[in-house]
Amino acid sequence: MSRITGLFPLWALLGVACAYLFPEWLAGAKPAIVPLLGLVMFGMGVTLDPRDFVRVARQPSTILLGLALQYGIMPLAGLGIGLAFGFPPALLVGFVLLGASPGGTASNVICYLARGDVALSIALTTVSTLAAVLLTPMLTWLYVGERVPVPALDMLWSIAEIILLPVAAGLLVRRWIGSRIAPVERLFPMISMWAIVLIVAIIVALNRQNLAEVGLAVALAVVLHNAVGLTAGYGLARLIWRDEQRARTIAIEVGMQNSGLAVALAIKYFSAASALPGAIFSIWHNLSGSLLASWWSRQRST
Helix, strand or coil, rough: HHHHHHCHHHHHHHHHHHHHHHHHCHHHHHHHHHHHHHHHHHHHHHCCCHHHCCCCCCCCHHHHHHHHHHHHHHHHHHHHHHHHHHHHHHHHHHHHHCCCCCCCCCHHHHHHHCCCCCCHHHHHHHHHHHHHHHHHHHHHHHHHHHCCCCCHHHHHHHHHHHHHHHHHHHHHHHHHHHHHHHHHHHHHHHHHHHHHHHHHHHHHHHCCHHHHHHHHHHHHHHHHHHHHHHHHHHHHHHHHHCCHHHHHHHHHHHEEECHHHHHHHHHHHHHHHHHHHHHHHHHHHHHHHHHHHHHHHHCCCC
């Protein structure tokens, strides 16, 4: 099972290739994007342990600083990169929305492979995901509200439906029938992976023409955005704590976004073009995260 999920970047690339060559197969599945993301969030809820929340209470300063870096660096970097590349409003809002999204669900796995602090990673992912209900629409409106109409209040309710309800449902299922689902719990990461692969493929199918016109520029901007998050997260955390393991964890949490959420919100409130940065980011941040984890796993985390 872990071998299959470990090849996530490969499956994502194959999905992209299929969507690009045969867009008619997937373009009609646009309405499935939000339910698929809800499935991913439900899987996150099922695999969460109540003790994860206890860890949050024990490390309030670390969590708060992690959130400050997550929501302080990435939305601003998305805006700056989008403006520097001269992207049209649709793509600009896509980059800001991506930057204003919480930590990605794959970050916990990457953190484990990189010999980071997995407990801290899970706590940061959980708290940043819950904070996204308020911060994602607020920051998107703050940075691009003058360029593109941002329905911040509607987005807030949508994020609550996409994140809070499925995660809460997953937590309840774990609490009520946890012993019964334990044998199949390891299936949820794989289900989440295939859901993200399908989301990315649908977005590529919807954006086939846009990819042909601006695909390379958007890809370069995505790589730069991810690099800013990883570098700033690691550098600032290392400067503040001088703790290699914690710095690795913060770097991964800041640099890896929940691009599926950005895609779902872009499709619902903006346009298919606005979802393009999130779709490409879904592929790249797993590739860069895997490569970084491979490098760090060979180094001492002191």
